Amino acid sequence: MSEISTEGADRVxxxxxxxxLQRVKRIVPFFATARRGLLLALIGTVxxxxxxxxxxxxxxxxxxxxxxxxxxxxxxxxxxVIGLFAIRSIAGFVAQYxxxxxxxxxxxxxxxxxxxxxxxxxxxxFARNSASSLVNTITFEIQNGTQQLVNSVQxxxxxxxxxxxxxxxxxxxxxxxxxxxxxxxxxxALVMQVLSKRLHRLTVQGQRAVDDLAYVVEExxxxxxxxxxxxxxxxxKSRFQRASExxxxxxxxxxxxxxxxxxxTQIVAATVLSAVIVAALWQSGHDQNSVGTFVAFVTTMLQxxxxxxxxxxxxxxxxxxxxxxxxxxxxxxxSPVETGGSFAPSRTAGRIELRDVSLRYRDDQPPALDGVxxxxxxxxxxxxxxxxxxxxxxxxxxxxxxxxxxxxxVSLDGTPIREWDVYALRRQFALVSQDxxxxxxxxAANVALGNGGDPERVRDALAAANLLDFVEGLPKGVDSxxxxxxxxxxxxxxxxxxxxxxxxxxxxxxxxxxxxxxLDNESERLVQQALERLMHGRTSLVIAHxxxxxxxxxxxxxxxxxxxxxxxxxxxxxxxxxLYARLHSLQFRS
Ligand code: ADP
Numbered sequence: 407m408s409e410i411s412t413e414g415a416d417r418v419x420x421x422x423x424x425x426x427l428q429r430v431k432r433i434v435p436f437f438a439t440a441r442r443g444l445l446l447a448l449i450g451t452v453x454x455x456x457x458x459x460x461x462x463x464x465x466x467x468x469x470x471x472x473x474x475x476x477x478x479x480x481x482x483x484x485x486x487v488i489g490l491f492a493i494r495s496i497a498g499f500v501a502q503y504x505x506x507x508x509x510x511x512x513x514x515x516x517x518x519x520x521x522x523x524x525x526x527x528x529x530x531x532f533a534r535n536s537a538s539s540l541v542n543t544i545t546f547e548i549q550n551g552t553q554q555l556v557n558s559v560q561x562x563x564x565x566x567x568x569x570x571x572x573x574x575x576x577x578x579x580x581x582x583x584x585x586x587x588x589x590x591x592x593x594x595a596l597v598m599q600v601l602s603k604r605l606h607r608l609t610v611q612g613q614r615a616v617d618d619l620a621y622v623v624e625e626x627x628x629x630x631x632x633x634x635x636x637x638x639x640x641x642x643k644s645r646f647q648r649a650s651e652x653x654x655x656x657x658x659x660x661x662x663x664x665x666x667x668x669x670x671t672q673i674v675a676a677t678v679l680s681a682v683i684v685a686a687l688w689q690s691g692h693d694q695n696s697v698g699t700f701v702a703f704v705t706t707m708l709q710x711x712x713x714x715x716x717x718x719x720x721x722x723x724x725x726x727x728x729x730x731x732x733x734x735x736x737x738x739x740x741s742p743v744e745t746g747g748s749f750a751p752s753r754t755a756g757r758i759e760l761r762d763v764s765l766r767y768r769d770d771q772p773p774a775l776d777g778v779x780x781x782x783x784x785x786x787x788x789x790x791x792x793x794x795x796x797x798x799x800x801x802x803x804x805x806x807x808x809x810x811x812x813x814x815x816v817s818l819d820g821t822p823i824r825e826w827d828v829y830a831l832r833r834q835f836a837l838v839s840q841d842x843x844x845x846x847x848x849x850a851a852n853v854a855l856g857n858g859g860d861p862e863r864v865r866d867a868l869a870a871a872n873l874l875d876f877v878e879g880l881p882k883g884v885d886s887x888x889x890x891x892x893x894x895x896x897x898x899x900x901x902x903x904x905x906x907x908x909x910x911x912x913x914x915x916x917x918x919x920x921x922x923x924x925l926d927n928e929s930e931r932l933v934q935q936a937l938e939r940l941m942h943g944r945t946s947l948v949i950a951h952x953x954x955x956x957x958x959x960x961x962x963x964x965x966x967x968x969x970x971x972x973x974x975x976x977x978x979x980x981x982x983x984x985l986y987a988r989l990h991s992l993q994f995r996s
Contacts, residue, residue, distance in 0.1 A: 459706065548734050610729050617645075797969075838919070849868075855911075905933065953986075
């Protein structure tokens with residue numbers, strides 16, 4: 407169980423360890439489906455950038471030919487001014503549209519891959535990550551990351567192009583002055599690089615802190631009853647306080663780092679500008695620079711400030727966006743897919759054998775299962791009993807391979823389950839457990855769970871589960887929505903819906919995990935009846951705390967500390983006077 411024992415594996419560390427190029431390479435394929443949008447955006451961007459020097463050039467022409475020499479025909483003025491700005495506006499629109507389209511396409515591709523991985527990742531994924539962190543990664547982080555990344559790439563391309571176009575124009579206008587400007591650039595780049603590294607580190611820490619905070623809130627939302635019953639409010643408040651303070655510290659540091667970049671850039675730019683104006687003025691005293699050329703030069707210099715400023719600010723959102731997407735993409739890369747063999751019969755007889763099975767969740771803990779050997783014949787009902795922590799749930803989780811043993815083998819119909827195709831394997835099991843999971847969909851969809859179709863079979867399953875009368879009383883019958891996690895159903899109804907689901911699935915092996923606990927007598931009678939119909943003709947493995955419910959099982963297996971301690975019928979085990987007899991007399995007395 408190496409996946410589980412590496413719990414808390416430092417995802418931040420893994421993300422930071424990858425180089426920029428590696429991160430970019432991993433993300434680019436998701437944008438491949440959005441090529442058309444990107445091309446459109448590029449065309450728009452190039453046109454906008456290429457027309458940038460036309461603004462100062464127009465000014466130069468107007469000043470030199472229009473005002474000074476009156477050789478600029480008046481009718482050409484509106485044509486040139488309106489025409490220029492119309493082209494630039496249309497190109498700008500095209501660029502924005504193409505980019506929005508492309509980023510949404512890429513987001514779709516990424517989300518689809520991530521959700522796909524959520525469905526086919528090894529179950530250890532859910533042991534390693536909290537629900538809120540998975541939700542956050544797939545929904546919000548991808549959205550924010552893509553937007554930030556796309557906007558910064560847009561800035562990077564369009565402002566670099568603008569810079570190139572304006573610099574070319576400057577060279578053409580006055581190359582000596584332009585070279586003077588170029589010398590002043592490298593120091594700026596150096597300063598920006600140092601600052602952006604620090605920003606990236608803080609961004610990753612910030613995401614971690616948001617996750618931690620969300621985790622505390624999520625726990626308190628889910629477990630509010632326990633928190634109030636145990637008067638744990640103060641403890642929870644201080645946990646929340648710690649998490650918020652950590653987030654606050656990291657956020658402020660991040661903002662300060664980002665904010666420091668702007669003034670530094672601006673001071674540098676102002677220095678460059680003043681030096682250039684002085685030099686230009688000095689130059690114009692020597693040769694006859696026209697007024698138009700001088701004004702065009704200074705205007706272009708001022709125009710240069712915006713792209714330089716944008717480019718200096720781009721590393722923040724760029725690194726933030728990359729880090730967010732990297733986290734999402736590493737979710738895809740670092741969650742191994744479930745593997746299985748190719749053995750895929752359509753239906754097993756239901757003969758299960760565990761041979762010397764051991765399982766350790768963590769190396770520093772005693773094994774949850776310790777050399778367990780047992781078998782279930784086809785059609786047999788076997789009950790698992792034992793104190794809590796004995797390993798019953800762990801054992802049951804091995805069968806559909808929600809967990810894999812550290813050593814030993816589990817076989818189904820004589821074939822080790824590792825050699826089974828995982829989908830074929832899971833088709834053989836139906837599960838009814840204490841906590842019934844319902845989806846926000848219709849009753850029929852909840853019964854059929856993805857294997858939709860035949861409404862007759864759904865009704866038969868509901869009838870066998872003693873639930874059809876209730877469902878037919880609902881406004882839309884089996885097509886009624888049952889609300890978020892079936893909030894409108896009683897405990898017994900939820901339980902019977904789960905039984906109907908198992909009956910509909912018609913799997914040869916049944917796992918019942920505390921299926922009848924926490925029900926009143928009437929509900930329990932209905933549920934018990936439904937269960938008996940369900941268990942008929944199937945191999946059943948039943949975990950029960952209330953021993954009265956499993957007295958009729960073909961065989962009872964008692965577990966303690968991860969080991970099987972005794973097996974036999976109810977009468978045999980009582981006569982034996984061991985652990986089962988002790989548990990039984992404890993319950994009987996109470
Ligand atoms: P039972 O179902 O009989 O109450 P479990 O199979 O749930 O027992 O637990 C067996 C042992 O394994 C317990 O000591 C429990 O603390 C441990 N355990 C169960 N699940 C995990 C897990 N996800 N990570 C670490 N330890 C676990």
